[in-house]
Structures are given as C-alpha cells and as structure tokens.
Amino acid sequence: MGKRTILGTYYEMYRSIVERTRVSIDGIAKAIGHTGRGHARSTISRHLSTMYKKKISFRPNLILGTFENSQSTAFFCRKIERKGIRSTFQKLHEDEKVNYALFLSGLCDYFVTTRDPDIDLEKYGLEIVEKSTLYTPVFTVPYGWKISMRDALKSFVDHKFGKGSISREFNGILEWSDLDWKIYTLMRENARLEFTKVARNSDVYSSTVKDHYYKYVLPCCTVTHYFFPKGYDHYLQAFLRVHTQYESSFFTALEKLPCTSYVYLLEDGFVTSILHESTNDLMAAIERLEETGIIDRYLLYTPLNWLV
Incomplete structure (x- = not known):
C-alpha cells in the first residue's frame, strides 16, 4: 500500500x-491496490x-424511499408537563x-419518525410542535477526512x-411482496449481509434472495454509508433545523467536513445532523x-439519546 496511512487505507x-x-x-483489495505478492x-x-x-465506519444501511402508499412522517414534540421526560x-x-x-435538548424534547401519520402522541402527554412528511434522507460522503475540524469548518463556510x-419526490406505489419486506427487514442494518444468511431466515434459496434484492428491494432504497476519521464516539453531535434557499449547495458544503453528515428532508427546510469537535467552532x-x-433561520438541538 506504499506510503498510504492506515486512515487513508480505511477511507x-x-x-x-x-x-x-x-x-x-x-x-476492495483490487480497488485500493492491495494486490500481488505479499498482499x-x-x-x-x-x-x-x-x-x-472502532466505529470509523458503520455497515451500510438500506433506507426505504418515499412512496405514495409508504412514507414516513416526522414530528418535533415537547412534553407538556415537565415530568418523566x-x-x-x-x-x-x-x-x-x-x-x-x-x-x-432544546426547544423540543423529541424528534420522532413513523410510517403512521395518525399516530397518537398525545397519549404520551406530548405537544406536536411541527409535523412534516419525511422525504428520503441523504448522507454525505466526507472529503475533509484528513484535515482538522477547524480547517474543514472554514472550508464549509467559504464554499x-x-x-x-434538493428534490422531494414520491416514487409512485410500492408493490413489495412479503418476501421483499422480509429481505428489507433483515438487510436494512447491513446491506452487505450474506444472501445465504438471509435465505436461512426466509425459507427460500439464496439465489431467490439475490434475485429479489437486486430486482425489487434495492431499486426502492437508498444505501447509506458512514465515515468518521477518529471514530463515531469521539465527536459531539448537533441537530440543526434549517431553512435556506441554498439547500443543494449547503449539502455540497457539508461534504467538506471530516465526518458523514445526515440530512433529513422535510416539506419546508430540512434537519441536518453534524458531527463536530467544538460547539463554539x-x-x-x-x-x-x-x-x-x-x-434564513435555524434552531439548534443537542441529541441526548436515540433509539431505533
């Protein structure tokens, strides 16, 4: 691998x-030049x-797209009585x-997503501050992975x-079979999971899993990839509710940061999760x-915990 650093190899x-x-x-070995004698x-x-x-990367995930008959709704909520938060x-x-x-931590207490737009959140004593269709999220491929966070933020601002x-579209009607849903459920947290393992949990041949994955499941999904040079746990996290007329280029600017950023598209504006090392910076x-x-305007939240 020549003079490439170990982090460069990971990237x-x-x-x-x-x-x-x-x-x-x-x-992978061929793509990065790790071939030949001694490799x-x-x-x-x-x-x-x-x-x-080390959580420098995570296994790629499958994110189901936004369809007319299968879409997610996002809620910003706050607890009405300040007990039992x-x-x-x-x-x-x-x-x-x-x-x-x-x-x-911030103006709202929770960010919740669901595929049931009529979910009863009031039974938990919650006030809905904002409700929106949640379009297919987008994730950056970070190009600032080998520079300091401070220099990367400067590059971000100077973009x-x-x-x-950013386009918000519905993808028509989702027509998945029970097997397609089973494959998606088993593979959504690891899009590299062996088809043989999926097959053992689906009572079908691995060739059938492979066929359905490529023909039906994958075309309806976005594959998300992650990179965090110092390991995910090293970083602080900010959850920003943003309104801007510069959505597309804002996303491009996020690619200048060292870590993968997540962008959750709402009907009006978006939410972005940014990993960083200094709140002040x-x-x-x-x-x-x-x-x-x-x-134009923004709200800053600090994530305290998240559950899927």
Whole structure:
C-alpha cells in the first residue's frame, strides 16, 4: 500500500464500498491496490473489522424511499408537563409504530419518525410542535477526512453557495411482496449481509434472495454509508433545523467536513445532523452563514439519546 496511512487505507476501503455496496473483499483489495505478492486478502478483512469495531465506519444501511402508499412522517414534540421526560422517551421507543426516536435538548424534547401519520402522541402527554412528511434522507460522503475540524469548518463556510433546493419526490406505489419486506427487514442494518444468511431466515434459496434484492428491494432504497476519521464516539453531535434557499449547495458544503453528515428532508427546510469537535467552532460557522444570508433561520438541538 506504499506510503498510504492506515486512515487513508480505511477511507479508500470505505469509498470502494460506497461505489459498490456489496463489493467482495477481493474487489476492495483490487480497488485500493492491495494486490500481488505479499498482499494478503486477510489484511483487508482485518482492516474492515477494525473499522467497524472502532466505529470509523458503520455497515451500510438500506433506507426505504418515499412512496405514495409508504412514507414516513416526522414530528418535533415537547412534553407538556415537565415530568418523566426520560421515561416518556423510553415509551416512545417501545411503541411499535415509532421507527426512530431522538431525545433532544432544546426547544423540543423529541424528534420522532413513523410510517403512521395518525399516530397518537398525545397519549404520551406530548405537544406536536411541527409535523412534516419525511422525504428520503441523504448522507454525505466526507472529503475533509484528513484535515482538522477547524480547517474543514472554514472550508464549509467559504464554499461558493448558489440557490437551489434538493428534490422531494414520491416514487409512485410500492408493490413489495412479503418476501421483499422480509429481505428489507433483515438487510436494512447491513446491506452487505450474506444472501445465504438471509435465505436461512426466509425459507427460500439464496439465489431467490439475490434475485429479489437486486430486482425489487434495492431499486426502492437508498444505501447509506458512514465515515468518521477518529471514530463515531469521539465527536459531539448537533441537530440543526434549517431553512435556506441554498439547500443543494449547503449539502455540497457539508461534504467538506471530516465526518458523514445526515440530512433529513422535510416539506419546508430540512434537519441536518453534524458531527463536530467544538460547539463554539460549529456555532461560529453556522452564525457566519446566517450573517451572510445563506441560512434564513435555524434552531439548534443537542441529541441526548436515540433509539431505533
């Protein structure tokens, strides 16, 4: 691998999986030039295992797209009575209709997503502050992975912004069979899961799983990939509710940061989850974008816990 650093090796492996989610170990080795005499296949397997163990990367996930008959709704909520806030969060997690719950510090107490737009949140003593269709999220591929967070934030602020929104579309009618849903459920947290393992839990042949995955499941999903140079647990996290006329270029600017950022598209504006190392540095960058008119307005939340 020449003079490439170990982090550089991890990043190139991550990028090879971004390009081809189910690329084989041999394929990764070829993509990063780890071939020939003295280059063991087992080295790549060991590196991949280390990346996941240190949370430098996560296994790629499947995110179901937005369909007319299958879509998610997002809620920002606050507890009306300021009691039992933490226990209420646990109850939300236990509600089978809740796909994702984020415990927040800020104007609201919770960010909740569900595929049931009529979910009863009032039974938990919650006031709905905002409700919106949640469109298919987008995730950045970070290009600032080898520079300091402070330098990356400067590059983020100095980006050449241009007006333009990110597309929000419905993908027609989702017509999945029970097997398609089974495959999605088993693979959504690991899009690289062996088809043989999925088959054993689906009572079908692995060739059938492979056929359905590529023909029906994958075309309806977005595959998400993650990269965190110092490991996910090293970073602080900010959850920003943003309104801007520069959505598309804002997303491009986020790619200049060291870590993968998540962007949850709402009907009006979006929410972005940014990993960082200094609240002061991040807020200085965000306020600079507000001063220059790139951001119209925003709300800052700090995630306290999240459950899926």
